[in-house]
Amino acid sequence: MQQTGGYQLRLLHIDVAGGASRLVEAPLEGDILGPIDYAIRLHHSRGTWRAPLLSPSNILVIGRGVFAGAPLYGGHRLVAVFRSPLSRGLHVSALGGAAYVFARTGLHGLVLEGWSEEPLVLVVENERVAFEELGWDMLWETWRGYKGHRGTKALALYVRDRYGCSLGGEQRSLVTGPAAARTLAGGIFSPRYRGSGLDPAAFDSAARGGGGTVMLRGHGVAAILFCGDRDPAEANPRLRDRRLLDEVSKRVLGKPYHQAAVEATTKYRYDPRLGTGGTCGVNYVHYRTLVPMLGYNSVYLSQAAREKLLRLVLERLWEPFQREAIEKRNWGTCGEPCPAACKKVYRGTKMDYEPSNALGPFIGVFDAEETRRLIDLVDEAGMDAIEAGHVVAWLLDLLGRGMLHPEELGLEGLPGRPSLDPLRVLEDPEAVTRANAEAARRILEAMLEHRGWLPTLVATRGLRAAAKALNAGLPGRVAMHHTGFHDAAVYAAHGDRGYMTPNLYWSPGVVAPMPVLGRYWTVYSPGFAEPEAMAETAVHRAENEYLIDNAGICRFHRKWAEKLLDALYRELWGIEADLRRHAAARLLEIARYQEQAGADPRPWESRKTVDMVASIAAETGAHEWAARLATDPGAAREWWTRFRRHAEKLLAQHAARGQPVNPAAIA
Numbered sequence: 001m002q003q004t005g006g007y008q009l010r011l012l013h014i015d016v017a018g019g020a021s022r023l024v025e026a027p028l029e030g031d032i033l034g035p036i037d038y039a040i041r042l043h044h045s046r047g048t049w050r051a052p053l054l055s056p057s058n059i060l061v062i063g064r065g066v067f068a069g070a071p072l073y074g075g076h077r078l079v080a081v082f083r084s085p086l087s088r089g090l091h092v093s094a095l096g097g098a099a100y101v102f103a104r105t106g107l108h109g110l111v112l113e114g115w116s117e118e119p120l121v122l123v124v125e126n127e128r129v130a131f132e133e134l135g136w137d138m139l140w141e142t143w144r145g146y147k148g149h150r151g152t153k154a155l156a157l158y159v160r161d162r163y164g165c166s167l168g169g170e171q172r173s174l175v176t177g178p179a180a181a182r183t184l185a186g187g188i189f190s191p192r193y194r195g196s197g198l199d200p201a202a203f204d205s206a207a208r209g210g211g212g213t214v215m216l217r218g219h220g221v222a223a224i225l226f227c228g229d230r231d232p233a234e235a236n237p238r239l240r241d242r243r244l245l246d247e248v249s250k251r252v253l254g255k256p257y258h259q260a261a262v263e264a265t266t267k268y269r270y271d272p273r274l275g276t277g278g279t280c281g282v283n284y285v286h287y288r289t290l291v292p293m294l295g296y297n298s299v300y301l302s303q304a305a306r307e308k309l310l311r312l313v314l315e316r317l318w319e320p321f322q323r324e325a326i327e328k329r330n331w332g333t334c335g336e337p338c339p340a341a342c343k344k345v346y347r348g349t350k351m352d353y354e355p356s357n358a359l360g361p362f363i364g365v366f367d368a369e370e371t372r373r374l375i376d377l378v379d380e381a382g383m384d385a386i387e388a389g390h391v392v393a394w395l396l397d398l399l400g401r402g403m404l405h406p407e408e409l410g411l412e413g414l415p416g417r418p419s420l421d422p423l424r425v426l427e428d429p430e431a432v433t434r435a436n437a438e439a440a441r442r443i444l445e446a447m448l449e450h451r452g453w454l455p456t457l458v459a460t461r462g463l464r465a466a467a468k469a470l471n472a473g474l475p476g477r478v479a480m481h482h483t484g485f486h487d488a489a490v491y492a493a494h495g496d497r498g499y500m501t502p503n504l505y506w507s508p509g510v511v512a513p514m515p516v517l518g519r520y521w522t523v524y525s526p527g528f529a530e531p532e533a534m535a536e537t538a539v540h541r542a543e544n545e546y547l548i549d550n551a552g553i554c555r556f557h558r559k560w561a562e563k564l565l566d567a568l569y570r571e572l573w574g575i576e577a578d579l580r581r582h583a584a585a586r587l588l589e590i591a592r593y594q595e596q597a598g599a600d601p602r603p604w605e606s607r608k609t610v611d612m613v614a615s616i617a618a619e620t621g622a623h624e625w626a627a628r629l630a631t632d633p634g635a636a637r638e639w640w641t642r643f644r645r646h647a648e649k650l651l652a653q654h655a656a657r658g659q660p661v662n663p664a665a666i667a
């Protein structure tokens with residue numbers, strides 16, 4: 001039975017069209033324990049699935065968890081919830097550290113509604129908001145360059161210099177880049193200010209799903225600058241009670257809180273057993289030949305060939321990263337005090353695993369410096385690096401197959417031939433890396449500038465719709481190559497038109513029918529099992545990840561946070577909740593939304609997606625499934641369907657524990 005302590009979530013609803021705001025208080029109880037819960041409720045009650053994707057009705061909720069302001073490490077993420085222009089369903093994306101500043105506004109979140117014709121900068125000081133008209137000309141001029149930076153970084157500096165908060169103390173911003181104006185994959189970026197410039201470590205983004213595109217093209221908001229002078233623990237002094245936190249930690253985890261947090265985050269700080277730290281440092285030496293490379297074409301290779309590719313990665317990407325970032329201890333945090341200091345900086349650029357792999361080995365670029373430059377390009381453009389990597393790899397793969405021609409991608413006159421062919425990579429890694437990096441740069445810039453019909457098509461419609469348009473428009477090439485354009489990509493299909501490119505792991509979980517993909521709300525460790533067993537793991541992970549995100553806690557702290565969360569809600573907020581039930585019920589509500597939005601999961605439709613699943617089955621010894629998946633289209637559908645059925649059954653069972661889901665609550 002859930003009890004409440006009479007606390008309220010305070011959300012500032014901002015009507016961009018009317019230039020007005022109103023504070024809404026929602027009791028912290030029942031179905032609302034954090035910003036994602038609130039956003040789900042709002043999207044359901046407004047029926048936002050009925051409106052066009054990039055419309056003022058696509059409400060963007062950006063909120064923090066209720067533990068921001070407490071001396072909890074990793075408790076200061078901002079979470080963005082919106083209807084994704086890519087998946088076309090409800091999506092959740094998060095960025096680190098920014099709630100350390102945002103909590104001082106005394107707010108739990110911002111809710112953007114309405115649309116401004118001219119792009120705005122919203123300046124939020126405590127619960128006041130100023131609507132500053134920036135205009136398209138000024139926005140583009142700033143993106144082109146300000147104080148030696150471009151795109152998101154330039155805009156972040158500009159808004160601070162031009163509109164700076166008046167309350168003193170630290171300020172932070174949420175900004176968009178040109179990708180938000182020109183593609184469906186624009187993210188929300190948040191660099192931390194340091195002196196007159198930016199902190200290279202604390203440059204975080206909620207990039208997956210196209211939240212920046214929604215912010216700019218759905219609402220006409222280019223940036224939000226915020227600061228405050230409120231005490232986040234004003235309403236609830238227990239939040240700042242370190243002794244209470246230690247007591248709870250000792251009771252639940254058997255050790256003081258700081259010790260528990262330090263021990264749980266070794267991998268992200270520095271793991272002496274591996275001699276490295278952070279996701280970029282650890283993942284290559286941990287997953288080794290299981291890391292997807294060359295647009296997932298590595299899944300077709302023998303272990304020996306993958307070993308050779310791994311050697312290239314270690315020599316040309318990982319070792320330079322080790323020398324510059326790890327050995328010189330170029331580490332920082334995302335903007336909040338945190339002993340993990342997971343942000344490893346290579347020559348001024350923060351390098352996490354997924355952007356580094358997406359714009360490195362995944363697109364056939366085996367060189368730390370080339371990858372760093374591409375990360376900078378994509379960060380400044382304000383684009384989701386994982387999506388950028390998938391798109392580039394897909395186009396290079398089609399080029400290699402002869403299904404596209406260089407001039408269609410603006411790649412005439414390249415110094416060398418781009419390729420995802422492992423033989424060519426191993427023969428001359430330097431030449432292929434140079435060609436691929438230059439090709440990636442040109443493709444991404446063409447997408448951002450809408451230069452050429454094909455990059456424009458991909459930028460404006462996304463990978464899946466572009467592939468279908470190519471199938472329809474170039475049937476001769478489909479017939480000649482006996483394969484569709486979509487077959488060269490790995491993605492999960494949502495409804496008739498939506499899709500999500502997967503996180504860069506070799507697992508069926510990253511394309512499995514779960515309510516939200518493109519992040520960690522699923523099973524992602526390389527492996528394969530019967531669909532029911534995998535669904536069980538995926539649901540367990542999704543529920544836990546949901547709760548961690550909804551609490552605004554960094555998933556790198558999940559080892560302690562998942563065990564402590566029940567006690568934290570109870571001891572700090574007086575809330576006695578069945579969190580597993582809570583998460584399952586919300587995930588079901590998201591699943592229902594996806595159906596209403598026509599973005600429900602659909603069976604795998606590309607050959608490479610099925611091959612990715614079949615190959616990890618073979619790799620892990622599930623030979624019967626591997627053989628069936630490779631030869632029988634019905635086998636893929638069977639695995640997928642059984643997974644979906646079981647995942648839904650488990651969620652329904654968990655949601656029905658204790659107190660039943662109240663359908664009226666989301667009507």
Ligand code: SF4
Nearest residue numbers: 074333334338342554
């Ligand atoms: S682990 Fe990294 S991302 Fe998470 S709170 Fe610490 S510094 Fe920030």
